[in-house]
Amino acid sequence: MPLTGLIREAVLAAAERAGGKGGMIAYLEKQAHEHPAAFLGLLGKILPTQIVDAKDEPLVVEIRKFYEPYEAASLKLVNGPMKLVGNQYE
Helix, strand or coil: CCHHHHHHHHHHHHHHHHCHHHHHHHHHHHHHHHCHHHHHHHHHHHCCCCCECCCCCECCCCCCCCCCCCCHHHHCCCCCCCCEECCEEC
């Protein structure tokens, strides 16, 4: 086996052992949480460049971000100083 093949096998075996009982999947899940930028870089290298559906048409992926609503206290300086009247800012 060429050296690159041996190194590849060694890396895969190390990842399998590092994951403990869960194996390589557990290891990769941990890396995804602890090092998301590196994990997404790896994911980008192994995913196909174009994904198609069952009809061989390009698949459209929509990504949406949802933000928590601002609390009144975090908005009080937007339009200048405000004072608290009861439980509302004026």
